[in-house]
Amino acid sequence: MKELIVLLVFCVLVTTEVQKYDGFKVYRLSLNTTEQLDFLHTLRDSMEGLDFWTGLSILSRPVDIMVDPKYEAEFLKTVKDQGIITEVFIENVQMLIDKEKVTSNSRSGMSWNSYHSLEDIYSWLDELAKTNPSITLINVGSTYEGRQIKGVKVSFNPGKRSVFIEGGIHAREWITPATVTYLINELLTSKDKSFRSIADGFDWYLFPVTNPDGYAFTHNSSRLWRKTRTPYSNCFGADPNRNWNAHWGVAGTSDKPCSEVYGGPAGFSELETSSLSKFISTVGPSLDAYLAFHSYGQMLLMPYGHTSQHLDNYDEVLRIGKAAINGLAKRYNTKYIVGNIAEIIYKASGSSMDWVKMTYKTPIAFTYELRDRGSSGFVLPANQIIPNCLEVVDSIVAMFQEGEKLAYFTLS
Ligand SMILES: [Zn+2]
Incomplete structure (x- = not known):
């Protein structure tokens, strides 16, 4: 005993x-x-x-x-x-x-001068939904460990075309949930005319932490965890951005459960990706844009990851991407590069962006690899959160303005 x-x-x-x-x-x-x-x-x-x-x-x-x-x-x-x-x-x-700064905020507050736990982010979303009629809370399902996968819909004029934004699919990329919560706050509070016309012109779906088990694990146990927490043989987790049914298992992934890029036993094997994809299916045809946030490397990646062939509306998306990175560079001269995933970094299939683009032919689809270029990597100092978010907002404004020039939509 x-x-x-x-x-x-x-x-x-x-x-x-x-x-x-x-x-x-x-x-x-x-x-x-x-x-x-x-x-x-x-x-x-x-x-x-x-x-x-x-x-x-x-x-x-x-x-x-x-x-x-x-x-x-x-x-x-x-x-x-x-x-x-x-x-x-x-x-x-x-x-x-x-x-790196992590603070526990007051019950309903949120700040962008430090990083926050999953509980803090979720209680902030809960509070926003209670107090703001433009916000609807969305729970798309549970994770392997039973946490909710929570996001919000922000809508000022219901019935518009939609934009979907995700962060935190790779657990250790802490700058990405911070960026998505910042964007939620901007949608609600910005008075900038250019941003406002974009904010008011769409229905927005924003999910700051799409891999909640992994994110909680990076706070409680292992700061540099990347994958989900589903047990597989003698290791844990699949790479949720290699697990979508878009040329699943073809490139830039591994069939070994201990690998950082293990794609899982099958496409959508992870509760996190299957639940989120089911939700996206309900709004997919209405999407004008899909933005996925990752770090690091300062890149704006375009579909697709399985091939370097220029598919769909490649030329137009490249033009929009160039406008976006030029817009991003204006404030602090932060340099990004733009291009097809397979061409500018590596072949990688099974990503959320590729699945959305492939399934719904969403006109604008990008994956951001945020700051920096490796001097801090995933452990980006908290004093860079706000500068990063400001330049991302600039890039989104430039992106949508270019989209309007291409007659993808009309802004007010
Ligand atoms: Zn990532």
Whole structure:
């Protein structure tokens, strides 16, 4: 009996322990040959202690890998043997995390000078829905661990065409729920004339945290968790942005459950993606735009991820994307690049954006990879939340104005 109690106490301690990243470094690797790229594909699935912060991309893009100090010597020898050039990009990940600000807000408030927990974000949405007639709360279903997948509809003039915005599908990309909550607040409070005509011209669906279990896990246990929390063999989670039924399993994904890009056992195997897709089906035909927020890298990505062929309205979307990144750069000169996913970063199928575009031919569909370019990566300091959000709003204004020029819709 005593042993059992000791074991139980031990289990509780283990499961509630917060993972520390002391001495974890992020290395940036520069590649010269396709053999080196192929080698990294193998390494990703075979070596412990590595966390790929960027996908395995086209040769010209560097690859960022966080390395557990226990495996650092082995890692360095292995990549050196392949002639791969490495540089330390982040010296100590835990130091960045220690500086990152998380605050518990007052019961109904929200702020953008620190990051917030899932509970805080949800209680803010609840409060908004109670006090604001333009807001309707939406719960599309439950996660694997039983949390709600909650969003809002913002509508000032019901019956308009729609815009759908999602954040937080990758749990560790904390800047993305912060950006989506900021946008909700802007829709409700902005007095800027250009933004107002866009805000009033559509019905908006906004989901700040589309992977709630993962997001809660990044706050409670492991800051750099990416996937869902569904158990699979001896690991947890599928990559929810490789799990949509859009050329599922074809590219940029893995069939190994421990991989960061494990696509799950089947398309829509995850409750999070299947529930959200069912909800999107109810509004899909009315969508004029679909925006997915990710970090990091400062890119605006266009469909599709499974092919570099220019499909659908590629030329027009590229024109809109260029207008958007030019608009974004105006305030702080933050430089983004725009292009097809498969062309400018890597082939990756099964994303939400591709599924929406493929299913509904949504005219405007983009995935933002927000700040920065790797100096903080996923652990973006909280004092960058507001500058990031301001430039994103600028980009959305430019995006929709260009869409209007192409006669996709008429703004008031
Ligand atoms: Zn992401």
